[in-house]
């Protein structure tokens with residue numbers, strides 16, 4: 001399979017730089033007139049697939065909102081991933097996994113092995129057991145044409161306690177993650193397969209991004225207060241690598257497919273103005 005970075009670059013060029021999250025919060029299920037159970041979840045996801053497949057570059061289902069319905073919820077996650085991928089839409093499964101290497105290899109089996117029922121185009125991963133602990137996931141992604149988005153500087157205010165901490169070499173932890181990602185992506189064209197997650201809410205972040213050569217997922221827009229215009233401050237010259245991500249801001253316009261599609265179009269117009 002073609003590498004993930006190349007597939008993502010063409011999706012961003014063809015459809016615009018936008019990731020829409022499928023986060024079926026119980027409040028959203030209720031607002032959409034659906035039951036807070038696996039049947040409601042299935043209907044919610046069918047509507048999302050009809051509104052988004054083929055229209056946005058990346059769709060990001062948040063695993064926890066499926067897991068809270070048990071095995072039946074995970075079954076909805078499986079079919080949602082499959083429907084999106086069958087339609088040619090890239091799926092970034094938001095699972096934020098991170099563990100010792102031997103367990104990280106099992107996570108790679110679960111999400112990055114093309115034969116797994118939950119196989120996705122990319123996953124989110126947490127490097128806070130050490131960047132090296134992610135190696136089995138990164139290696140599997142590189143082997144199978146998939147990607148990994150590594151948390152660097154997250155959108156929540158609590159993240160700063162760990163991510164802005166400064167190491168003995170005077171580098172912040174977040175910058176050390178960016179540097180480690182840059183090493184994996186070095187020399188890959190048109191763009192590396194390993195992304196970084198940097199919240200749109202982090203302000204002038206002082207991260208040095210000139211060598212990262214990978215996609216920069218920017219959540220925190222809309223519901224968490226981040227605005228498209230903030231992206232220039234946060235990302236500076238690296239804005240062409242930015243993949244803005246919205247969940248509640250768009251999902252809150254449902255449940256009508258036409259309204260969700262209109263929200264996607266409006267958001268795309270807004271991000272294209274800048275990126």
Ligand SMILES: O=C(O)c1cc(=O)[nH]c(=O)n1[C@@H]1O[C@H](COP(=O)(O)O)[C@@H](O)[C@H]1O
Pocket residue numbers: 021023062094096124153154155156197198199219220221222223224245246247248249
């Ligand atoms: O990895 C993520 O996607 C993520 C990283 C981060 O720093 N902040 C963040 O909000 N997210 C996720 O992005 C989504 C944001 O949702 P909204 O605030 O509704 O747009 C949620 O699924 C979060 O779990």
